[in-house]
Amino acid sequence: MSNRIQAVLGALDDDQPQALERLVAFLKIKSISTDPEFASDCRAAAEWSAKTLSDIGFEASVRNTPGHPMVVGHYQPKAPTTGPHVLFYGHYDVQPPDPMDLWDTPPFEPEIKTDPRYGEVIVARGASDDKGQLLTFLEAARAWKSVSGDLPLKISVLLEGEEESGSPSLGPFLDAHRDELKADLALVCDTPQWDGDTPAITTMLRGLAFSEIVVQGANRDLHSGMFGGVAVNSARVLATVLSALHSDEGRVLIPGFYDDIIEPGQAQKEQWTGIADSARSMLDDIGLTQSAGETGRDILEQLWSQPTVEINGLISGYTGPGVKTVIPATASAKISFRLVPGQDPEKILKNFEQFVRSKLPADCSVAFKGSGGSPAIVFDLGTKQMTAAARALEDEFGKRPVMMGCGGSIPIVEQFKSELGMDTLLVGFALDDDRIHAPNEKYNLSSFRHGARAWVRILDGLAGAGD
């Protein structure tokens, strides 16, 4: 380890009390993006973030949008660097704190508490998602700047205030500021570690496709006494179609569904099998005893590298209180697919539609509404930058990072890829039990400190890795 890094890490550690004060100040701002009542709080959080960037040495500004403002900062190093230009993304907005009565202390009055498992934790809405996480990066930059008077890379920062409310302004903003925001690599700190001791880089994200199917039988709802036994029942047809989507073993039966899948590498699969036992504990919390996924597949494989078809909603006929003996004319299902590398959302949806049509009996028709999707994303594990980041995490934690998949989509990563042609390095220090989006959200102070220290090392590693 170079003397320079040692000095930066030392400065960071010495500055922890002040860093914590800054985190507390940030967490006190009620930047709930989904509730218009808190619009001025969102702006205050944006102003606070821009001020913080300026204090560190960034050229920072608050940019208005039709929704909550964006914060943009740029730092051009004084010394020449061969490292990549990075764009760090985070979000200053938070989820609503409801239900309020389940909080032990008020959500916007941060408290340091002692957790039996993790030691000191800070409890507040946004402590982990994403104020605590994004500050780890800014604290790392602050320490770099204070020790060496410079940052080791060209760094841009983009902080959003609508991540928890669907990011309506983000696409147009990226589009309008393409030249300003385009960098060599995006950095995002909004993901978890593997566990309390083990860091992680998220390298695969499942894609998404979705559609709503509406089955129509007779031209109107019918009385089941007058027509039952003769008229086709759209709800029964829908049930039959939906039940045909999977085999008894949980395999999706849409023709061609698995054809183009690029399986993860053997090393990746082996790493996942090694940690599958601890993954199974996720089921306890949701009241299940076993995976309902395809038999013969490991749980992390099912979650990260296998595609799914899910029914997200069903509606047909009479759903009010009591009995109504109707034969419903229409029956609808909202369907979504989690896609894995290789699968093309358009092709999947086309095959799905064909499959559904092939299952319809006489006198039934089907319409598909609101279809769309985006492909899965997988990052190359072999790049210099990925290698440098993995090494930096191992140096800080003393353990090699788990190369994780993520069952869900992270829309910003997809947008960076499709809009700006950038790959993203997803490194975060949250834990699955941080209670994000829930009462008593917390962030471990050790996550806050090690996270910032890890970013010090990653910036150094990227600076040495070239662009």
Add this chain to the structure above:
Amino acid sequence: MSNRIQAVLGALDDDQPQALERLVAFLKIKSISTDPEFASDCRAAAEWSAKTLSDIGFEASVRNTPGHPMVVGHYQPKAPTTGPHVLFYGHYDVQPPDPMDLWDTPPFEPEIKTDPRYGEVIVARGASDDKGQLLTFLEAARAWKSVSGDLPLKISVLLEGEEESGSPSLGPFLDAHRDELKADLALVCDTPQWDGDTPAITTMLRGLAFSEIVVQGANRDLHSGMFGGVAVNSARVLATVLSALHSDEGRVLIPGFYDDIIEPGQAQKEQWTGIADSARSMLDDIGLTQSAGETGRDILEQLWSQPTVEINGLISGYTGPGVKTVIPATASAKISFRLVPGQDPEKILKNFEQFVRSKLPADCSVAFKGSGGSPAIVFDLGTKQMTAAARALEDEFGKRPVMMGCGGSIPIVEQFKSELGMDTLLVGFALDDDRIHAPNEKYNLSSFRHGARAWVRILDGLAGAGD
């Protein structure tokens, strides 16, 4: 035809404009029994009915129940009569009008419209089922009274307000007022004609059983990114269970479902086969080209003497606009059965529950809510009263009535039989395309007039037939 009948029929015809005004006033009352929000409307419909009975000359009253009130009226003829004491039953409550957006005119603002096939029709919720139908009887009584100053029989009237919501108060009410309500024969006007020109007497009714099943998977709704591929999806389980209820040939697969069925007599089956061709036209009107019933069965057999299982409603997960990638924790289906003579509702429901449980995968549970039902019923075609009624209908329509089965249940008929030991004469003037329980329900004004005229003749016929 006696001069007396001719005079009554003439008075009835002369009074049609006023009769129609009364029907419009009745239809404006939103007496939706299944929705507690409309409780005061149900009471208003009961008050209106009692007032109407009093105006005709009945001793009438509104009787409270734990649910919606009953209306009871009695008329004791001044002149001696050898005819039976009859109890006329109808219901003043109506089905919910949903889906509202499919109504061309508001459901509780009755409109006279011109139908290309039938001439003038009145469009409103309840126009046919049962407000229009029950008024045919009261208008007949009114005409009798106005012409002869008396009624030809001892007549009691019972009007219910919970027929469309399972009649929870009816059994206890019959039980508590057995002596008051017991008559020689019940009359019910809640059934269809055979076709626009041909009257019918309904002599077989399918029974009904119903239940709501609620499948539960995980202990809460889950994010399909974080859990999709691993967590059981309650909507998918429900679809699988429901699709297992029928074979590809439309036969119900619940064990024991067909075991106890008593098939109709050979003569009855032959009459049905003779009119099966015209029965098939019922499909055209609802936009279907073929029966979806069990293959190898005649259409009237499927409708009148074969049992069914229907899905009446489905709901699960997210059903609002747009996409929500949720794995629903619960999924519900409202299910009802049409039963035929021999089938026991309790046994059918027990076998159904067992069947559903047998289809559940690990980690899923099911609850059954609001189960109930009543058996099918069949009447003797050879009684004096049945013969007199058939003759009266032939006199009015110029065609012999079809002795029909009925696919639907009329629980009151079963209760009159089991509680009060009374048979029921089921004569109605609805048509299959009256859109009962559906948007734009209508009643032909010719049905309204001929119906009332037919009751004038039936009352006369019964008075002559003895008790």
